[in-house]
Amino acid sequence: MQLVDFDFKLPDSAIALRPASPRDSARLLEVKAGEPLADRHVRDLPDRLRAGDILVLNDTRVIPARLKGARLRGDNQTQVEATLHRRLGQDAWSAFMRPGKRLTPGDRIVFAPLYPEAVLPGPLEANIRAKGEGGEIDLVFDLSGAALDTAIAAHGAMPLPPYIAAKRGEDERDRADYQTVYAAEDGSVAAPTAGLHFTPELFARLAERGVEMAFVTLHVGAGTFLPVKTEDLSEHRMHAEWGEIDAATAQRLTAARAAGRRVIAVGTTSLRLLESAADEAGVIHPFCDETAIFITPGYRFRAVDGLMTNFHLPKSTLFMLVSAFAGYGAMREAYAHAIAAGYRFYSYGDASLLWSAA
Structure with a gap:
């Protein structure tokens, strides 16, 4: 596929300049093969999951870079x-x-x-x-x-994304807004934005539902904002980012999937790290290294059943990733629906809950 295949028109008014308040009041578009698109809210997430599911969250902390x-x-x-x-x-x-x-x-x-x-x-x-x-x-x-x-x-x-920084300056609110409530490990220069929607109250309701949490670390680099400059996607090279999955977490996630339980990545950063650590058989290994994994349609996912993620830029590597995960046609339809329905895009915007098309 070519770069132009991942282009779409997005009105400037769709770019969110501030997050929803409270965080879990953001909208959530659920995309599942064979079912109609479903408009929900992040606070509905516990009702969309089941006991035994494991949410994998990136606990990196954004530094004022x-x-x-x-x-x-x-x-x-x-x-x-x-x-x-x-x-x-x-x-x-x-x-x-x-x-x-x-x-x-x-x-x-x-x-x-x-x-x-x-x-x-x-x-x-x-x-x-x-x-x-x-x-x-x-x-x-x-x-x-x-x-x-x-x-x-x-x-x-705080290193606000270019599409926000071009419209307003950084202020003290961003020091809190552009950080997940569970951030623990200093090192990112961009937020793992799907995680920005979580609140202590949402975590409590997920626990009551029987949904488990696992934490990994991937320090997001500024390369996440760089445009793809090659029309032939095979010529694009990702910037490397450092990540870590400890042995206990790797073993726990592998055992869960072997038992038929679902692993849902919160954010493309968590997904990319899990896929970097998984072998061809789907076994997730401990990981402490850099990854430059580039996921486009045709990729066979090995470690993840679901993905919660925000809405991404046209022609971005992240839109390519979600198209690979939930299906190219399904994501074209989902993004067209989101734009028409007034969903808010990018780092401070709304979210989607995607289920693997495989």
């Missing part, structure tokens, strides 16, 4: 902006930077605090170590480990 500062080269200064993408070490990050073409290895970057009047732990400065073919820039900071994390938190802003 968007930094502004200046490139110093002699007496010259150029304003720059960096979005941290992937941690390379205790003192190093890969980042996407603007204006990237003007930056070269050896340049010194001094980042400005988000709130100049705040009491800060110290300056945040780095040297450019290298530039990658994909536009990434490797930054080596003067600080390391926990001290670097603290400085980034003090200097950085």
Whole structure:
């Protein structure tokens, strides 16, 4: 299939700039082969699941990864902006930077605090170590480990997706809104957005229903926002992201599916990690590595029966993934219905509950 096969027209008015409140009041479109599309709400999720189902959630925490500062080269200064993408070490990050073409290895970057009047732990400065073919820039900071994390938190802003940031600035509300209530492991520069709909009350009702939870970690990189630039999808290369599934969770999920119980991924990040860890027989193995899995129609899913996910960009790798999972025709129909029915799209938007077409 070609890139154009995943295009569709979306009105700007469909892009959600703020989340639903309360979180579980967002709409939920259920898509199941052989059944009509069903308009529901996230709070209805316990009624759509059954005892013994396992929801797999990504417990990554979004860091304030968007930094502004200046490139110093002699007496010259150029304003720059960096979005941290992937941690390379205790003192190093890969980042996407603007204006990237003007930056070269050896340049010194001094980042400005988000709130100049705040009491800060110290300056945040780095040297450019290298530039990658994909536009990434490797930054080596003067600080390391926990001290670097603290400085980034003090200097950085939440990295809102470009389609939101183009319409409004980040504010204090986003520090809470753009984070799941169960976030635990620092490292993402984008939220696992399907998880934003969950509340403590919804978790309690799911537990009463007999639905179980399992937590995995995949640190979402800024590459999730990059457009596909090749018309031939076989030529597209995903940016790698780091993930982990511990041995106990892997064994529990494999045993559940072997017993005929359903595994439902909350978000495409959870799904991509589970599929990266599963072998051809569907056994999910412990995983602690990077994954660059790219899922398009024709892929045979091995580890997941259901998927809860938000509505994605035209021509995006995530729309390709959901088309592979629930069926290309079914997702074209579902997205057309969602647009006509006024569903809210993208990170702060509504959700869908998809069942495998296999």
